[in-house]
Amino acid sequence: MKSKRPAIPYLGWMLVFTIVPLVMVVYYAFTDSEGHFSVEPFINASVYSEVFLYSLLIALISTLICLVLAYPLAFSISRCSQRGQSLIIMLLMVPMWMNFILRIYAWVLILQNYGPLDMILNFFGIDVTLIGNSGAVIVGMVYEFLPFMILPLHTVMSKIDSSLIEAAQDLGCSGFYVFRKVILPLSVPGIISGITMVFVPTASTFLVAQYLGGTQxxxxDVIERIFQSDHNTGSAIAVVLMVVILGCLVFMNRFGDKEAVN
Amino acid sequence: MKRVSLIVIAVLIALSSLSLSACGGSTSDDDGFQGEVNVYNWGEYISPGDDGTIDVIKEFQDKYHIKVNYTNFETNEEMYNVLTNSNSTYDVIIPSDYMVARLRNEGMLEKLDFSNIPNYKYIDERFKNMDYDPDNEYSVPYSWGFVAIGYNTDMIKEGSVTGFKDLWDPKYKDDGILMFNNSRDAMAIAMQLCDPPIDPGSKSFTREDIDRATDKLIEEKSVLKKYVMDQVFTEMEGNQSGLCAYYAGDIFTMMDNNEALSYCLPEEGSNLFNDAMCIPSTCKNKENAELFINFMCEPEIAAANAEYITYGTPNTGALEYIDEEMLESELINPPDEYLEKCYTFANLDDDIYSYMQKRFVEACSASAEVSSVEKKAVDPGAVTAVVIILAVIIIATIVIIILDIRKALKNRGRINKI
Structure with a gap:
């Protein structure tokens, strides 16, 4: 029993800052403005279904792009020398020391009309609007959350023993088979925590769309806005979002376990 | 165990000595302030002291040795929320007219002691006995202004914009049309354009009124670039957008920073607003608050603020200190004929007000592609999709949990056998 005592402050913290807010959100979601039990908030929230699907789609696309970009990068970092690894990881971390809004604002300046990127494209005769659409939102999201994908992938990959890869090669595996049979299965835990760390915040983030997106x-953003006048509907949307994310996580963990066992 | 408690005690001692020294430090180096005043104001709404302007907060601190804790809000609604939902206390707030009325009705304002605010004598009679404070008990007018239209003459021919209806014109879609990102202002403009128009200054709206205005806003989405508040400055000054509806004083500022910009007084008439200084009933430093309000009414200070925020001032004493070019601008002092076309906001019932908020969020989140003819409040396809996703997730989760439990039970059985 003794060994559990140091955990008490953390349990207290969890209780006050995780469990209690969660219970309050669920309570609000299932009551009307007078505090009676009701599913009205969910009916009100159904108006935002379309935005909800759009957000999930954006989050999904951003997560996939992050994964595709981060996977090879994380692998090549993990094969660098120890010193090289810490240097590159630090370089990846440096932008994260800046404020989130500032980084998004930097993208506004880059993508805006007559901005640097627009000018370069115009020079080559390509006339496109880069900002104010879903593409810009995805670019912002990927930039914002890429480090969260790289770091867990790198942690897992740097633990893969090079001798395993060499053994596979000695036994006649082609490059693709080494990847398929050795690297991929061993990096699954990293992929899963990476996806979790990117998908969850991208699905629920706000402000990025307001700065980089158009009217969508x-x-x-909807939760933030609706909370100003109506806690119940806001909570209902939050609960639905939580259930979806929780479901995805349970599913992913399950999938991950199996893969790792095989 | 002993060691753990020793560590805890050591940490506690270290913490307490730290906090003690922190306290000691702060009392000794705050220049001997005798009290404080917490001011909650709009962003960019007080003279800040750069470019040779008066630093109003510093002047006040130097004169009265009272520390000013200054915080900003972006919309009246945000301020109302903070005031009602958070434990932070403010001593001076500067809401707009209808919000003053609302706060007053809800008993959230303190009566002012005007013997502590002698500078009230400078306030123009025109701004006394307003609807939001008929007996002049709770508020001191700070500034006034109205909503106008700004546009970029590099993109749009000078003089071709005449009213709010142009914000709905597909002709200007590629130039970038910006709309207010707050329910009250956006809905008011939409109401004026409804057919037949709804009076946005009315004391009460029906739900149908708001539905019609919402439809009008959704109709605008196919040409609209963005809903903005403070972002309007970077958008317009940086030639990112060509056409916006915003507060006239701010359009004056934008025109100062970008010569291509021009303005128009909307032919439909627009919202005339007053912002007034009030003391919330939760205040802790009422005397300091009154001192601050009085200071803000001093002619030179009022002039400095008016020049910085470029809104009209109700302070008659301030007029002689203000730049002539600014006083002559129609954006600061619109002609009387125009003012007659304007309306002021009335305080709305809670119910209808939150309905307005809700419908505005819906308009904001509605997809732009939906044309006004086939629009529906709820898209049944999307709702079904969300419901199906939810159902699948819940069922899958339950199945997985059941499988896990069965596995665990089996394992336990095996262990028991062994």
Whole structure:
């Protein structure tokens, strides 16, 4: 029993800052403005279904792009020398020391009309609007959350023993088979935590769409806005979002376990 | 165990000595302030002291040795929320007219002691006995202004914009049309354009009124670039957008920073607003608050603020200190004929007000492609999709949990056998 005592402060913290807010959100979601039990908030929230699907789609696309970009990068970092690894990881971390809004604002300046990118494209005769659409939102999201994908992938991959890869090669595996049979299965835990760390915040983030997107809101913006006048509907949307994300996580963990066992 | 408690005690001692020294430090180096005042104001709404302007907060601190804790809000609604939902207390707030009325009705304002605010004598009679404070008990007018239209003459021919209806014109879609990102202002403009128009200054709206205005806003989405508040400055000054409806004083500022910009007084008439200084009933430093309000009414200070925020001032004493070019601008002092076309916001019932908020969020989140003819409040396809996703997730989760439990039970059985 003794060994559990140091955990008490953390349990207290969890209780006050995780469990209690969660219970309050669920309570609000199932009551009307007078505090009676009701499913009205969910009926009100159904208006935002379209925004909800749009947000999930954006989050999904951003997560996939992050994964595709981060996987090879994380692998090549993990094969660098120890010193090289810490240097590159630090370089990846440096932008994260800046404020989130500032980084998004930097993208506004890059993508805006007559901005640097627009000018370069215009020079080559390509006339496109880069900002104010879903593409810009995805670019912002990927930039914002890429480090969260790289770091867990790198942690897992740097633990893969090079001798395993060499053994596979000695036994006649082609490059693709080494990847398929050795690297991929061993990096599954990293992929899963990476996806979790990117998908969850992208699905619920706000402000990115307001700065980089056009008139289309994301569900995070809706929750923020609706909370100003109506806690119940806001909570209902939050609960639905939580259930979806929780479901995805349970599913992913399950999938991950199996893969790792095989 | 002993060691753990020793560590805990050591940490506690270290913490307490730290906090003690922190306290000691702060009392000794705050220049001997005798009290404080917490001010909650709009962003960019007080003279800040750069470019040779008066630093109003510093002047006040130097004169009275009272520390000013200054915080900003972006919309009246945000301020109302903070005031009602958070434990932070403010001593001076500067809401707009209808919000003053609302706060007053809800008993959230303190009566002012005007013997502590002698500078009230400078306030123009025109701004006394307003609807939001008929007996002049709760508020001191700070500034006034109205909503106008700004546009970029590099993109749009000078003089071709005449009213709010142009914000709905597909002709200007590629130039970038910006709309208010707050329910009250956006709905008011939409109401004026409804057919037949709804009076946005009315004391009460029906739900149908708001539905019609919402439809009008959704109709605008196919040409609209963005809903903005403070972002309007970067958008317009940086030639990113060509056409916006915003507060006239701010359009004056934008025109100062970008010569291509021009303005128009909307032919439909627009919202005339007053912002007034009030003391919330939760305040802790009422005397300091009154001192601050009085200071803000001093002619030179009022002039400095008016020049910085470029809104009209109700302070008659301030007029002689203000730049002539600014006083002559129609954006600061619109002609009387125009003012007659304007309306002021009335305080709305809670119910209808939150309905307005809700419908505005819906308009904001509605997809732009939906044309006004086939629009529906709820898209049944999307709702079904969300419901199906939810159902699948819940069922899958339950199945997985059941499988896990069965596995665990089996394992336990095996262990028991062994």
């Amino acid at each position: 809101f994301m569900i995070g």
